[in-house]
Amino acid sequence: MGDQPDARRNTLPTVSGAAARVEVVQTALASCHLETLGDTLPESLKPEATAQNTGRKRPNLRLGLYFTPVRNGMDYLAKAVDDLTECTPPSARSLKYAVLHLQAATEVLLKARLVGEHWSLVYDDPRVASLKEFQKGNFKSCGIEATMDRLTEIAAVNIAPADRVAINNLASDRNALTHYGHTADAFLIEARTARVLSFLITFIENQLRPMLEAKFQEAFRNASEESFRVTPANVYKVLESPEVAHAQRETNEVINTMGDLRLKLGRVEKLVDSRMKEISxxxxxxxxxxxxxxxxxxxxxxxxxxxxxxxxxxxxxxxxxxxxxxxxxxxxxxxxxxxxxxxxxxxxxxxxxxxxxxxxxxxxxxxxxxxxxxxxxxxxxxxxxxx
Ligand SMILES: [Zn+2]
Ligand SMILES: [Zn+2]
Structure with missing residues (x-):
């Protein structure tokens, strides 16, 4: 063979955000049995077919429209990485903001995963959970400790003891930085920040992203059932329905932010050290x-x-x-x-x-x-x- 990459083989990029988005849609389409062009739309619009296809009423909770933390969480995470990579080593000020943003990102993204399990689980006291109040965002949510407990025990999410400690300590780290400035403790804080960042990246890829993709597919299936059958003619309409569009936005948010973050991760010095040690x-x-x-x-x-x-x-x-x-x-x-x-x-x-x-x-x-x-x-x- 020649010594140039064969351009014809270069047809399925698998790592870029755009390709991943296409893949998500394709997976959803595949799982929803997209009618081929050979199928005739009138057939699917016959009254009996319509009745059959819309007969099963699904609860339409529209959860995502009221409780939309993923975008915020990814935004905090991106900011934390920016703070950490602004200069090396990060200044006291950037480190403080990195801790603040990372703490917010961790809490929001862990809770997003918990909501994916069941919305009532983010209530401080699930016994008083009310869907109406939840949808209004009018409730007291559980703390980070309880979030981790519930993720571990109910959703079978594995959180290593060292990660738990690091996450719990982020808040006190922030206080230390606020009151004492950049002291020797800053290196410990930097290491701990790196540890939590490392945990979050794995968590997002292994827990959050698969959950969001599943939600998107579920929303797509529900919307397809509501609009009879998915055909080439109405697939865009299905994709534009509020639930589907929302689920797709959240998935894309994660895919795109992770794509940007990967480029910056190597610059987070302590993260590199501790993560390389971890995976050695x-x-x-x-x-x-x-x-x-x-x-x-x-x-x-x-x-x-x-x-x-x-x-x-x-x-x-x-x-x-x-x-x-x-x-x-x-x-x-x-x-x-x-x-x-x-x-x-x-x-x-x-x-x-x-x-x-x-x-x-x-x-x-x-x-x-x-x-x-x-x-x-x-x-x-x-x-x-x-x-
Ligand atoms: Zn070979
Ligand atoms: Zn890599």
Whole structure:
């Protein structure tokens, strides 16, 4: 094969926000059995079909329209990361605001996940929960401690003891910074902030985002049932219905903010230190096939070593490449550099995934050619059939 990435294969970007949005919609459409163009709309609009399709009345709670914390939470989180990355190390003032924003983000996003389980769970006392009052936002919500208890015990969300402590301590950290300024304690606070940030990123990817995507699909299904069947003609109408549009906005908010954050995470010094330490155990067996992640530029992208074509993941920022060939191209362009990066076919696994000029974690200084699909290393002559 030639030594240029095959543009025709480059059809399914899997990591950008726009692509993820498309994927969400596509998944929803797939799960709602979108009628093909061959199906005729009049058939679906027959009176009996209409009655059948709208016969099942679903409760229309419109929860999201009244309780919309996700956008705020992601906004606080973005601000916290901005505070932390403004200068290195962060000034006392930025650190204070980072703590404030991160504390708000944590509380709001944990509660959003709890509402996803059931709205009554964010009541300070669920026994007096009233849907009407909840929808008006007129109720006393539970504290961060109770939120974590309920997430763990009711929603089976795993919160490590060290993360709990760090989250609980954020409030006192803020007070310390307000009253004593930037002292030696600031380093501890910085580390703790990094710890909570690290926790939140994993929480958002593993808990919040899947929940929001499921909500979007559910809203889409409900709206489709209300408007008979989803057809190419009315799919946009369904997407524009308030519940669906809201669910989609919240999902997009998370996807877009996370996309922006990934670019900045590598700059949060303490976060990098503590998170790299945290994941060093899981990365240890894979040093021979770990490369720099094009997104966060940490040594945490573990490529395939078995020729399986499986998705590959960065253990630091949790970016997943569903297509290993695109990962190789992304790496060649953003890590090796547009002019130097070349991707060629692997003679062992026959996949176009050998990046020339790459570096691997157990030999960071040598430029080698490594296959992102089978981890085969070409040291002497690269596999390009140039000669
Ligand atoms: Zn990464
Ligand atoms: Zn290979």
């Amino acid at each position: 155990g899981e990365l240890a067996p894979w040093k021979h096939c770990t490369v720099l992640c094009p997104h966060c530029l940490q040594w945490a992208l573990v490529v395939n070593s078995d020729g399986s074509f499986n998705p590959i993941k960065c253990h630091f920022c949790l970016t997943v490449y569903n297509n290993v060939e695109l990962a190789a191209i992304d790496y060649a362009m953003h890590v090796v550099g547009e002019e130097n990066g070349t991707v060629v076919e692997c003679s062992k696994c026959q996949c176009e995934t050998v990046v020339i000029g790459a570096n691997i974690a157990n030999d960071k200084d040598s430029d080698i050619a490594v296959c992102f699909n089978c981890a085969d290393i070409y040291t002497h002559s690269h596999p390009s059939s140039a000669e």
